[in-house]
Amino acid sequence: DTAVSQTPKYLVTQMGNDKSIKCEQNLGHDTMYWYKQDSKKFLKIMFSYNNKELIINETVPNRFSPKSPDKAHLNLHINSLELGDSAVYFCASSQGQGFNEKLFFGSGTQLSVL
Protein backbone atom coordinates (compact mmCIF):
# COMPACT_ATOMS: atom_id res chain seq x y z
CA ASP A 1 0.00 0.00 0.00
CA THR A 2 1.37 3.40 -0.99
CA ALA A 3 1.61 5.66 2.05
CA VAL A 4 1.42 9.00 0.22
CA SER A 5 -0.02 8.84 -3.26
CA GLN A 6 -0.44 11.69 -5.68
CA THR A 7 -2.01 11.88 -9.09
CA PRO A 8 -1.29 12.38 -11.84
CA LYS A 9 2.37 11.42 -12.06
CA TYR A 10 2.85 13.44 -15.24
CA LEU A 11 0.94 16.51 -16.33
CA VAL A 12 1.58 18.27 -19.63
CA THR A 13 -0.51 21.33 -20.37
CA GLN A 14 -0.60 24.63 -22.20
CA MET A 15 0.07 28.01 -20.72
CA GLY A 16 -3.04 29.64 -19.31
CA ASN A 17 -4.79 26.40 -18.42
CA ASP A 18 -6.01 25.44 -14.95
CA LYS A 19 -4.97 22.11 -13.48
CA SER A 20 -5.20 20.17 -10.22
CA ILE A 21 -2.96 17.67 -8.47
CA LYS A 22 -4.46 15.33 -5.89
CA CYS A 23 -2.77 13.84 -2.85
CA GLU A 24 -3.90 11.26 -0.35
CA GLN A 25 -2.13 9.72 2.63
CA ASN A 26 -3.14 6.56 4.47
CA LEU A 27 -0.74 6.98 7.38
CA GLY A 28 -3.20 8.69 9.67
CA HIS A 29 -0.99 11.78 9.82
CA ASP A 30 -2.32 15.16 10.88
CA THR A 31 -0.09 17.35 8.73
CA MET A 32 0.29 17.49 4.97
CA TYR A 33 2.51 19.59 2.73
CA TRP A 34 3.15 20.63 -0.82
CA TYR A 35 6.76 21.04 -1.93
CA LYS A 36 8.06 22.27 -5.26
CA GLN A 37 11.26 20.86 -6.77
CA ASP A 38 12.68 22.93 -9.59
CA SER A 39 14.87 21.84 -12.48
CA LYS A 40 17.96 22.18 -10.29
CA LYS A 41 16.44 19.78 -7.75
CA PHE A 42 15.93 22.50 -5.14
CA LEU A 43 13.09 21.57 -2.78
CA LYS A 44 10.99 24.38 -1.39
CA ILE A 45 7.93 24.22 0.82
CA MET A 46 4.80 25.84 -0.53
CA PHE A 47 2.00 25.01 1.89
CA SER A 48 1.25 22.99 4.98
CA TYR A 49 -2.07 21.95 6.47
CA ASN A 50 -2.73 20.52 9.92
CA ASN A 51 -6.10 18.86 10.38
CA LYS A 52 -7.50 20.75 7.38
CA GLU A 53 -6.20 24.09 8.66
CA LEU A 54 -3.61 26.07 6.71
CA ILE A 55 -0.54 26.57 8.91
CA ILE A 56 2.26 27.38 6.46
CA ASN A 57 1.80 29.53 3.39
CA GLU A 58 5.08 30.50 1.82
CA THR A 59 5.41 33.27 -0.74
CA VAL A 60 3.52 31.52 -3.49
CA PRO A 61 1.53 33.24 -6.23
CA ASN A 62 -2.17 33.23 -5.42
CA ARG A 63 -2.73 31.26 -8.62
CA PHE A 64 -1.84 28.30 -6.41
CA SER A 65 -4.66 27.27 -4.10
CA PRO A 66 -4.43 24.26 -1.81
CA LYS A 67 -7.56 22.56 -0.55
CA SER A 68 -7.85 20.01 2.23
CA PRO A 69 -11.29 18.36 2.34
CA ASP A 70 -10.15 16.15 5.21
CA LYS A 71 -6.87 15.43 6.97
CA ALA A 72 -6.05 12.55 4.62
CA HIS A 73 -6.28 14.66 1.47
CA LEU A 74 -4.52 17.77 0.25
CA ASN A 75 -5.09 18.91 -3.30
CA LEU A 76 -3.33 21.66 -5.23
CA HIS A 77 -5.13 23.70 -7.83
CA ILE A 78 -3.18 25.96 -10.15
CA ASN A 79 -4.86 28.65 -12.22
CA SER A 80 -3.52 30.34 -15.34
CA LEU A 81 -0.45 28.14 -15.62
CA GLU A 82 2.82 29.79 -16.59
CA LEU A 83 6.03 28.39 -18.08
CA GLY A 84 7.80 28.96 -14.76
CA ASP A 85 5.39 26.62 -13.01
CA SER A 86 7.09 23.67 -14.70
CA ALA A 87 8.57 21.58 -11.91
CA VAL A 88 8.02 18.46 -9.88
CA TYR A 89 5.47 18.91 -7.13
CA PHE A 90 5.70 16.67 -4.09
CA CYS A 91 3.05 16.03 -1.53
CA ALA A 92 4.23 14.96 1.92
CA SER A 93 2.78 14.15 5.30
CA SER A 94 3.99 13.95 8.87
CA GLN A 95 2.64 13.25 12.32
CA GLY A 96 2.97 15.70 15.14
CA GLN A 97 5.72 18.18 15.77
CA GLY A 98 9.24 18.15 16.98
CA PHE A 99 12.32 16.07 16.66
CA ASN A 100 10.76 12.82 15.63
CA GLU A 101 8.72 14.35 12.89
CA LYS A 102 9.55 12.50 9.71
CA LEU A 103 8.35 13.66 6.33
CA PHE A 104 6.84 11.00 4.08
CA PHE A 105 6.87 12.07 0.45
CA GLY A 106 4.80 10.95 -2.49
CA SER A 107 6.48 10.09 -5.78
CA GLY A 108 5.88 13.50 -7.27
CA THR A 109 3.93 15.03 -10.12
CA GLN A 110 6.03 16.29 -13.00
CA LEU A 111 4.27 19.33 -14.42
CA SER A 112 5.32 20.58 -17.84
CA VAL A 113 3.80 23.82 -19.07
CA LEU A 114 4.23 24.38 -22.81
Add this chain to the structure above:
Amino acid sequence: QQQVKQSPQSLIVQKGGISIINCAYENTAFDYFPWYQQFPGKGPALLIAIRPDVSEKKEGRFTISFNKSAKQFSLHIMDSQPGDSATYFCAASTSGGYQKVTFGIGTKLQVIP
Protein backbone atom coordinates in the same frame (compact mmCIF):
# COMPACT_ATOMS: atom_id res chain seq x y z
CA GLN B 1 18.52 33.53 0.58
CA GLN B 2 19.74 30.01 1.15
CA GLN B 3 19.50 29.12 4.82
CA VAL B 4 21.13 25.71 4.41
CA LYS B 5 24.15 25.61 2.13
CA GLN B 6 25.16 22.22 0.76
CA SER B 7 28.24 21.11 -1.14
CA PRO B 8 29.30 19.62 -3.44
CA GLN B 9 26.41 19.64 -5.89
CA SER B 10 27.72 16.48 -7.53
CA LEU B 11 30.07 13.78 -6.35
CA ILE B 12 31.60 10.73 -8.01
CA VAL B 13 33.05 8.07 -5.74
CA GLN B 14 34.55 4.69 -6.43
CA LYS B 15 32.81 1.66 -5.00
CA GLY B 16 34.13 1.03 -1.50
CA GLY B 17 35.18 4.64 -1.02
CA ILE B 18 33.89 7.24 1.41
CA SER B 19 31.33 9.79 0.23
CA ILE B 20 31.29 13.08 2.15
CA ILE B 21 28.64 15.76 1.80
CA ASN B 22 28.86 18.98 3.76
CA CYS B 23 26.21 21.42 4.93
CA ALA B 24 26.24 24.71 6.79
CA TYR B 25 23.40 26.67 8.30
CA GLU B 26 22.89 30.20 9.54
CA ASN B 27 19.78 30.12 11.69
CA THR B 28 20.79 29.23 15.26
CA ALA B 29 17.17 28.35 16.03
CA PHE B 30 17.51 25.19 13.93
CA ASP B 31 17.64 22.17 16.21
CA TYR B 32 16.83 19.23 14.00
CA PHE B 33 18.99 18.18 11.08
CA PRO B 34 17.71 15.36 8.85
CA TRP B 35 19.20 13.95 5.71
CA TYR B 36 16.96 12.77 2.90
CA GLN B 37 17.83 10.41 0.06
CA GLN B 38 16.07 10.66 -3.31
CA PHE B 39 16.23 8.13 -6.12
CA PRO B 40 15.22 9.15 -9.66
CA GLY B 41 11.46 9.29 -10.10
CA LYS B 42 10.82 8.99 -6.38
CA GLY B 43 10.17 11.33 -3.52
CA PRO B 44 12.83 12.02 -0.90
CA ALA B 45 12.97 9.58 2.01
CA LEU B 46 14.41 10.20 5.45
CA LEU B 47 17.83 8.57 5.80
CA ILE B 48 19.17 9.72 9.14
CA ALA B 49 18.74 12.69 11.47
CA ILE B 50 20.56 14.34 14.35
CA ARG B 51 19.94 16.88 17.09
CA PRO B 52 22.68 19.38 18.00
CA ASP B 53 23.19 17.95 21.49
CA VAL B 54 25.24 15.12 19.99
CA SER B 55 28.29 15.43 17.76
CA GLU B 56 27.86 12.23 15.80
CA LYS B 57 25.19 9.72 14.88
CA LYS B 58 25.81 6.49 13.05
CA GLU B 59 23.36 4.14 11.35
CA GLY B 60 25.02 1.35 9.44
CA ARG B 61 27.29 2.83 6.81
CA PHE B 62 25.82 6.32 7.25
CA THR B 63 27.21 8.79 9.79
CA ILE B 64 26.26 12.38 10.53
CA SER B 65 28.95 14.56 12.09
CA PHE B 66 27.75 17.75 13.72
CA ASN B 67 29.75 20.85 14.74
CA LYS B 68 27.45 23.21 16.60
CA SER B 69 29.98 26.02 17.06
CA ALA B 70 30.80 26.08 13.36
CA LYS B 71 27.14 25.55 12.40
CA GLN B 72 28.15 22.76 10.10
CA PHE B 73 27.15 19.15 9.65
CA SER B 74 28.12 16.45 7.23
CA LEU B 75 27.06 13.05 5.96
CA HIS B 76 29.66 10.32 5.55
CA ILE B 77 28.81 7.19 3.59
CA MET B 78 31.35 4.49 4.30
CA ASP B 79 32.04 1.68 1.84
CA SER B 80 29.93 3.43 -0.80
CA GLN B 81 27.99 1.13 -3.10
CA PRO B 82 26.46 1.66 -6.55
CA GLY B 83 23.05 1.31 -4.88
CA ASP B 84 23.84 4.47 -2.89
CA SER B 85 23.76 6.49 -6.12
CA ALA B 86 21.05 9.06 -5.49
CA THR B 87 20.54 12.71 -4.64
CA TYR B 88 21.10 13.55 -0.99
CA PHE B 89 19.54 16.54 0.74
CA CYS B 90 20.58 17.95 4.05
CA ALA B 91 17.88 19.85 5.86
CA ALA B 92 17.20 21.79 9.01
CA SER B 93 14.18 22.78 11.03
CA THR B 94 13.08 23.91 14.45
CA SER B 95 11.35 21.44 16.73
CA GLY B 96 9.02 23.93 18.33
CA GLY B 97 5.69 24.46 16.65
CA TYR B 98 4.84 23.19 13.22
CA GLN B 99 7.90 22.06 11.44
CA LYS B 100 9.02 23.85 8.31
CA VAL B 101 11.90 21.90 6.90
CA THR B 102 14.45 23.92 4.94
CA PHE B 103 16.39 21.84 2.44
CA GLY B 104 19.85 22.24 1.02
CA ILE B 105 20.28 22.29 -2.73
CA GLY B 106 21.06 18.57 -2.94
CA THR B 107 24.10 16.51 -3.90
CA LYS B 108 23.92 14.06 -6.75
CA LEU B 109 26.09 11.11 -5.77
CA GLN B 110 27.28 8.59 -8.30
CA VAL B 111 29.13 5.52 -7.06
CA ILE B 112 31.02 3.83 -9.87
CA PRO B 113 32.06 0.16 -9.79
